[in-house]
Amino acid sequence: MATTAASLSATDDSFQNGAPHPSNHNPIAESDTPRTSSPEPDQVSDDESSSFKTIFDDPKNFNAKHPLQNRWTMWFDNPGKRTNQHNWSNNLKNLITVDTVEDFWGVYNNVVKASQLTHGSNYHIFKEGVQPMWEDPHNANGGKWVVQLPKSKRSELDQMWLFSVLAAIGETFPDSDEICGIVVSIRKQQDRLSLWTKSALDEDKCRASGQHWKGVLGLGDGEKIGYQAHSDALRKNSSFSNQDMYTV
Amino acid sequence: MSSKHFLTPSPSAPVAVRRAGPGEKPPHDFGTTPGGTIFGTTPGGTRIIYTKDALLNLSRSPLAQTPPKGLAYIPGVTNVPRPKEAPKRVEKKVEKPEPSKKEDKDDLFDMEI
Numbered sequence: 096m097a098t099t100a101a102s103l104s105a106t107d108d109s110f111q112n113g114a115p116h117p118s119n120h121n122p123i124a125e126s127d128t129p130r131t132s133s134p135e136p137d138q139v140s141d142d143e144s145s146s147f148k149t150i151f152d153d154p155k156n157f158n159a160k161h162p163l164q165n166r167w168t169m170w171f172d173n174p175g176k177r178t179n180q181h182n183w184s185n186n187l188k189n190l191i192t193v194d195t196v197e198d199f200w201g202v203y204n205n206v207v208k209a210s211q212l213t214h215g216s217n218y219h220i221f222k223e224g225v226q227p228m229w230e231d232p233h234n235a236n237g238g239k240w241v242v243q244l245p246k247s248k249r250s251e252l253d254q255m256w257l258f259s260v261l262a263a264i265g266e267t268f269p270d271s272d273e274i275c276g277i278v279v280s281i282r283k284q285q286d287r288l289s290l291w292t293k294s295a296l297d298e299d300k301c302r303a304s305g306q307h308w309k310g311v312l313g314l315g316d317g318e319k320i321g322y323q324a325h326s327d328a329l330r331k332n333s334s335f336s337n338q339d340m341y342t343v
Numbered sequence: 344m345s346s347k348h349f350l351t352p353s354p355s356a357p358v359a360v361r362r363a364g365p366g367e368k369p370p371h372d373f374g375t376t377p378g379g380t381i382f383g384t385t386p387g388g389t390r391i392i393y394t395k396d397a398l399l400n401l402s403r404s405p406l407a408q409t410p411p412k413g414l415a416y417i418p419g420v421t422n423v424p425r426p427k428e429a430p431k432r433v434e435k436k437v438e439k440p441e442p443s444k445k446e447d448k449d450d451l452f453d454m455e456i
Contacts, residue, residue, distance in 0.1 A: 157406075158406065197401060197404050206420055
């Protein structure tokens with residue numbers, strides 16, 4: 096993995112409005128053969144950064160990417176039935192960590208859509224360094240907003256998941272430092288989306304995140320979502336059967 | 344006339360357009376450039392934010408189609424070819440027993456003759 100944020104490739108129109116050229120980020124350059132596995136990624140990225148090209152340098156072979164504010168790690172797990180609190184994390188698979196918009200799409204475009212996953216599966220996308228589990232220090236005092244999606248809403252699941260992730264990596268939540276990650280859970284009865292935030296006891300911040308998320312998901316005022324503290328989940332060893340601390 | 348005067352900014356309005364050349368550091372107050380920056384930024388900050396539409400636009404970039412290096416191979420989940428080059432050690436292990444088998448066969452063959 097390259098370790099620095101990238102500069103722009105400027106494939107969108109917003110680039111044309113006379114805004115200054117951002118050069119405060121070191122570029123990431125992608126080699127011509129991004130798929131080949133490299134035994135020494137660090138060395139490769141060093142070589143690449145010297146050959147990065149913006150769309151202005153080379154309209155066809157540009158390789159500079161849009162940096163994200165945070166690095167995000169994507170996880171997959173399908174624990175199955177014989178899982179408990181202690182061995183659950185063994186099933187957790189780290190897909191990759193991305194720090195550019197293009198790399199995010201590169202992942203998104205090359206993993207199975209959430210709705211196609213088997214029952215019991217979860218995708219997690221969390222800020223780098225935050226484990227997608229209650230016990231992680233970043234989550235210990237946090238909680239989650241949960242949206243339940245009955246099977247009748249299955250067709251909306253993929254888009255709701257995508258829009259939630261875009262809101263997170265695009266940092267459009269009102270207090271985006273509060274955001275730890277997002278989970279989509281595919282279940283037999285009803286699927287779930289969860290937005291994990293850092294401070295369960297800060298009601299204002301929680302409500303602001305939840306309210307914004309409802310907008311992202313296109314939920315109306317009549318569709319309530321609830322917030323649960325991880326500490327409750329940990330105490331009862333149950334993810335989704337706890338009482339709501341807040342609803343919006 | 345007069346209302347237009349108020350609505351339309353005068354062409355000589357002093358809007359500072361500052362540019363940082365490639366490799367240069369941008370001004371420290373980059374995030375407050377009048378008219379905005381390519382990145383949306385939080386007031387007084389330099390948080391890199393993207394709207395949903397901006398992100399969706401970028402999904403069509405040729406750089407956004409191939410999986411980035413290091414995407415884990417998980418059958419049925421990730422569209423990544425089964426790792427071939429990466430587990431070179433495995434290949435080496437496979438290679439080692441092969442010659443010994445050949446030798447065995449050769450020996451047997453010799454004995455049969």
